[in-house]
Amino acid sequence: MIGDAAHPFLPTSIQGCSQAIEDGVALATLLSLTHTDKQIPDAQKIPSALKIYERLRYDRVKSAQKKGEEVRDMWHKADWEKVRLNPGSIKLPREDWLLKHDCEKFVRRMYKRALAELDGGEKIPITSLAASRESDEFLIEMPPTPVATPKYEVEDPLDTSTSR
Ligand SMILES: Cc1cc2nc3c(=O)[nH]c(=O)nc-3n(C[C@H](O)[C@H](O)[C@H](O)COP(=O)(O)OP(=O)(O)OC[C@H]3O[C@@H](n4cnc5c(N)ncnc54)[C@H](O)[C@@H]3O)c2cc1C
Numbered sequence: 001m002i003g004d005a006a007h008p009f010l011p012t013s014i015q016g017c018s019q020a021i022e023d024g025v026a027l028a029t030l031l032s033l034t035h036t037d038k039q040i041p042d043a044q045k046i047p048s049a050l051k052i053y054e055r056l057r058y059d060r061v062k063s064a065q066k067k068g069e070e071v072r073d074m075w076h077k078a079d080w081e082k083v084r085l086n087p088g089s090i091k092l093p094r095e096d097w098l099l100k101h102d103c104e105k106f107v108r109r110m111y112k113r114a115l116a117e118l119d120g121g122e123k124i125p126i127t128s129l130a131a132s133r134e135s136d137e138f139l140i141e142m143p144p145t146p147v148a149t150p151k152y153e154v155e156d157p158l159d160t161s162t163s164r
Pocket of ligand 1: 002003004005009014015016017018019020
């Protein structure tokens with residue numbers, strides 16, 4: 001139900017573990033919310049949590065997988081002449097929607113709306129999840145990076161102008 005068993009990732013996603021952890025957070029939060037929700041009959045608590053879990057996680061996980069495909073294509077189908085002129089063009093994208101998503105906050109905020117949808121109510125747009133790559137109201141405030149990233153001079157293997 002969670003992690004690689006539910007949704008394997010390409011290595012170029014660099015997200016398998018992160019999404020597995022988000023899955024766990026989402027599932028635990030939803031099981032706890034339905035457990036204490038007096039409106040839900042006992043026999044429906046676990047099934048409701050599982051349905052909402054899938055509803056709230058699907059788009060985000062799919063977007064994260066798609067990102068892995070984009071990076072795979074960027075690296076494996078690179079035009080190395082162009083990359084030589086612009087080495088930054090193959091840099092791994094580190095996007096906020098993916099890395100700073102506050103999964104628990106999102107699930108708690110969306111719970112009632114997802115439950116209503118499950119009961120035949122209005123279809124909810126899944127906005128925070130990155131499928132649209134819009135700004136995400138569920139971003140975590142990150143502490144500043146403690147150590148500055150070292151800048152390495154990378155040797156250009158295609159550059160024959162310099163003697164070795
Ligand atoms: C080289 C490499 C680098 C990676 N780098 C990153 C990264 O930088 N960032 C990131 O987010 N992800 C990364 N990943 C992906 C990440 O490791 C996985 O997505 C993550 O471990 C999935 O966790 P999981 O709990 O779903 O599965 P697993 O970690 O595979 O755990 C499943 C567990 O179930 C056990 N098991 C299997 N069958 C049975 C059974 N029948 N009975 C009992 N136990 C069983 C296994 O032994 C295993 O311990 C990387 C993966 C690899 C291989």
